[in-house]
Amino acid sequence: MRNDRRRIAVIGFGAMVRSLQASFRRSGDHFGVAATLVPMEFAPAPSELGGVRLFNDVAELIDWHPSLVVECASHDAVRDFVPALLQKGIDTIIVSVGSLSDKTLLDSLEAAATKGGSRLTAVSGAIGGLDVLRSARSAGLSSVAYTGTKPPNAWTGTPAADAVDLASLSQPTVIFKGNAEQAARLYPKNANVTAAIALAGIGFDATSVVLIADPNATTNLHRVVATGAFGSFSIELQNKPLPDNPKTSLLAALSIEEAIVRHFRAIDV
Ligand SMILES: NC(=O)c1ccc[n+]([C@@H]2O[C@H](COP(=O)([O-])OP(=O)(O)OC[C@H]3O[C@@H](n4cnc5c(N)ncnc54)[C@H](O)[C@@H]3O)[C@@H](O)[C@H]2O)c1
Incomplete structure (x- = not known):
């Protein structure tokens, strides 16, 4: 079975x-x-x-x-x-x-x-490039930085809503700056991506995180920049939402199918 x-x-x-x-x-x-x-x-x-x-x-x-x-x-x-x-x-x-x-x-x-x-x-979920972080880390990663940019309404119900008036923002505004441990704790809605990056790379304490509310953003934008003995790397994703649930990106759903297919495949390429 x-x-x-x-x-x-x-x-x-x-x-x-x-x-x-x-x-x-x-x-x-x-x-x-x-x-x-x-x-x-x-x-x-x-x-x-x-x-x-x-x-x-x-x-x-x-x-x-x-x-x-x-x-x-x-x-x-x-x-x-x-x-x-x-x-x-x-x-x-x-x-x-x-x-x-x-x-x-x-x-x-x-x-x-x-x-x-x-x-x-x-699963890799809404983010990519985790294979690079995993490969690069054994030779030493000196920095991994993640920036997550979402429309202001995506941050309602988070500590950002207490600090700034999200509805009246007229320009991109940094709502959080810290490490992945603090980000995962304070912004659990964003925790899947931050945790995936931290676990693939240099851990929760050493991964730096910036979260931005951008009134001009129409998609969720994820950017990862890493440096280390291997060289340097950057990746940027503009994720479209799942039609059934705008809080979840289509890529996250697609990554489940990919993980299932790999699980059963005889040759893992
Ligand atoms: N890895 C990623 O990048 C990523 C991205 C987006 C979402 N997610 C995760 O995927 C989850 C599912 O997303 P979705 O869009 O299908 O959400 P959804 O709200 O459409 O569906 C969640 C389903 O789980 C059920 N459920 C809730 N709590 C449960 C529990 N304790 N035990 C069993 N079932 C429970 C709900 O009834 C619902 O059927 C999210 O909660 C989130 O944690 C991960």
Whole structure:
């Protein structure tokens, strides 16, 4: 069953899962979402499931023997369900990468995977260039800097909303300057990208982060600049949103499919 590409389970049943299902259909249904784990309080209506089996409890999902589980839900879902899956030998892909900024959780996931002989994979999500950071770090990275620019309304409900009047900004305004540890803690909505960069590169304390509210921005813009023994590197992404959920970028959803295909592929290129 471990190699059954059509026995994949997801955690959550939101915009990313719908986008993943559409992608699978477009590429010929070689892969399939067969089950979902969603606790009672968030459970979708049966009519929304389209034949996908619903589990409310992680133990029931484990007994069903999924070939792979893909978390597409929330940081809490990683904390609540993924250690149990890994401990039972079930390989798991997570999209809520920001949850890994919690060192205690990261350690417990590592211990669970080691015990279960399983593997946890974090998707690249809304960012790119992580392969460069991973390759470059063993020779020494001297700096990694991330700048995230979003329209002002993307920062509502964050500490920026207390510090500046987001609605009346007329020019790009820096709303946060610090390291990735502080950014992940204070701006959890941006934590997936900052955590992915910090984990691939030089860690949470040494990664510098600048967040900008830009009234002229129409997309989310991510920029990473790194220097080290390897030379230097910069990458810039202008991400389009997922039609179903403007807070999530299309690239983040596409990166889930990429991680699943790689998981099952005999040759990893
Ligand atoms: N890595 C990245 O770059 C990146 C980018 C964007 C979003 N994300 C992550 O992806 C997640 C999903 O995005 P989406 O657009 O599909 O969101 P969404 O809100 O459309 O869907 C989330 C789904 O998860 C369910 N859910 C919520 N809490 C849950 C829990 N504790 N256990 C199980 N299910 C739960 C909800 O009911 C919903 O079905 C986000 O919460 C975010 O953490 C990652």
